[in-house]
Amino acid sequence: MYTPHRTTSKKGSRGFTIIEMMVAVALFAVVMLVSAGALLSLSTANRKAQALQSVMNNLNITLDSMVRSIRAGSTFHCGVGGSVSLPQDCSNGNTQFAFEPHGGSASTASDQRVYAFVSPTSSENGYIQRSEDGGATWVRVTAPEISITDMQFYVVGTTRGDTVQPKVVVEVRGVAGGLNTKLTSTFHIQATAVQRILDL
Numbered sequence: 001m002y003t004p005h006r007t008t009s010k011k012g013s014r015g016f017t018i019i020e021m022m023v024a025v026a027l028f029a030v031v032m033l034v035s036a037g038a039l040l041s042l043s044t045a046n047r048k049a050q051a052l053q054s055v056m057n058n059l060n061i062t063l064d065s066m067v068r069s070i071r072a073g074s075t076f077h078c079g080v081g082g083s084v085s086l087p088q089d090c091s092n093g094n095t096q097f098a099f100e101p102h103g104g105s106a107s108t109a110s111d112q113r114v115y116a117f118v119s120p121t122s123s124e125n126g127y128i129q130r131s132e133d134g135g136a137t138w139v140r141v142t143a144p145e146i147s148i149t150d151m152q153f154y155v156v157g158t159t160r161g162d163t164v165q166p167k168v169v170v171e172v173r174g175v176a177g178g179l180n181t182k183l184t185s186t187f188h189i190q191a192t193a194v195q196r197i198l199d200l
Contacts, residue, residue: 051145052185055176058143062128063191066115066141066170070193073099073113076166078155084112084134087158087166097153097168098135110134117151126151126174148174157199166195 016024070076077083077098078090084098095117112134120126125147129138142148150173157164170191177184 052176055143055145056185056187059146059172059176059187059189062141063170063172063189066128066130067191067193069101069113070097070099070168071196072102074166074195074197075100075112076155076158076168076195077112078153078158078168084114087160088155089158090153090155093152093154093171095151095153097155097170101132110136115153117148120147120149128172146174146176148172150174157195160199162199165199168193 075085075087077086077088078096079088079094080096082088085100096114097116098112098114101111101113110133112131114131114135116129116131116135116138118127118129125144127140127142127144127146127148128151130141131138150171152171154169154171155166157166170193172189172191173187175184175186
């Protein structure tokens with residue numbers, strides 16, 4: 001009995017041509033290049049955001065510390081005129097504020113705590129500085145990445161025996177940005193502190 005041979009077509013066992021392979025590799029390379037670029041862009045944006053957050057945390061800690069110590073203090077003195085150991089209002093605002101810290105002696109000016117704003121120059125950002133000896137020595141309290149453009153202290157109620165409890169409003173404006181980054185953020189912060197000791 002005769003059985004016919006089956007013939008197999010070469011069409012079914014054909015592989016990829018070199019052109020098809022080159023097109024597939026080129027498409028894969030383009031997709032990977034776009035994906036890698038997006039990933040690097042996200043990583044850079046994340047680093048910038050973290051640097052900016054760190055700078056803003058420094059400013060928040062500085063202002064929080066300032067407000068806490070002002071609340072516990074007394075003998076509020078606003079401005080640079082007169083002795084910092086004597087109370088002085090400034091309802092129109094000033095760039096310097098002094099007070100007697102908790103536990104200090106009201107009769108001496110050498111233990112007064114003083115906060116002051118230093119205006120920006122062409123070579124340095126504006127910043128906040130603090131003195132714990134009545135203004136004899138100063139320490140910078142804001143990070144170099146923060147540029148304070150304007151700062152005002154508004155003080156009312158320092159006259160002893162009046163009906164107004166001594167109150168300080170601190171207003172700060174500026175620009176914050178991380179080191180070696182183009183990402184910046186402007187801010188306008190206001191904080192209020194009322195003297196805890198009764199002003200009778």
